[in-house]
Amino acid sequence: MALEVVLDTDVASGLFKRDLPPWLAGRLVGCRPAITFVTLAELNKWMHLRAWALPRRERLEQWMRPLPVLPGTPKVAHMWGEISAYAQWRGRPRPQNDAWIAACCLAFEMPLATLNVKGFADFVEYEGLVLLEP
Template structure:
């Protein structure tokens, strides 16, 4: 399995259907992943742009197909 972590710009381009063909070809067969930061930025974007139910459903569908990388809030302050 080959993982690819998408930054917010690439995730946004995918969602808007504006991903360049060359990049789209490189992502074929890869497992697409995002971080919690990208998820937060996309969520903020939907609120700022007042997305309607259809676009929110499209985002939810896309999100269900993408791996959200795990994160840990534990900090070592020693």
């Protein structure tokens, strides 16, 4: 069975643009990718901020269509509250969207593929988040 993996927004964007580092592209071969509701929102926001022409917007939407989207469930919300509070107690609050993505991965027990390893390091160390490594 193929490994299910959550794509961080940077990785989803890189896959769409066909611009990922070779080590990560190789690690994703044979995996079943998913995105979070946060990544869906961020990609949508960027598309509108950059005023993409209709053909490019349609290509992105077509590219995302088969990807499962992990929703913001009550379990995810509770996980977000917990890991955000712990990060703040440690004196290292994390960006909200990164915390939501980490909460989704933890709640659904799925690893994360990200180029922002440093940004998720605390979630790995303290919360047990699993990253797709080279």
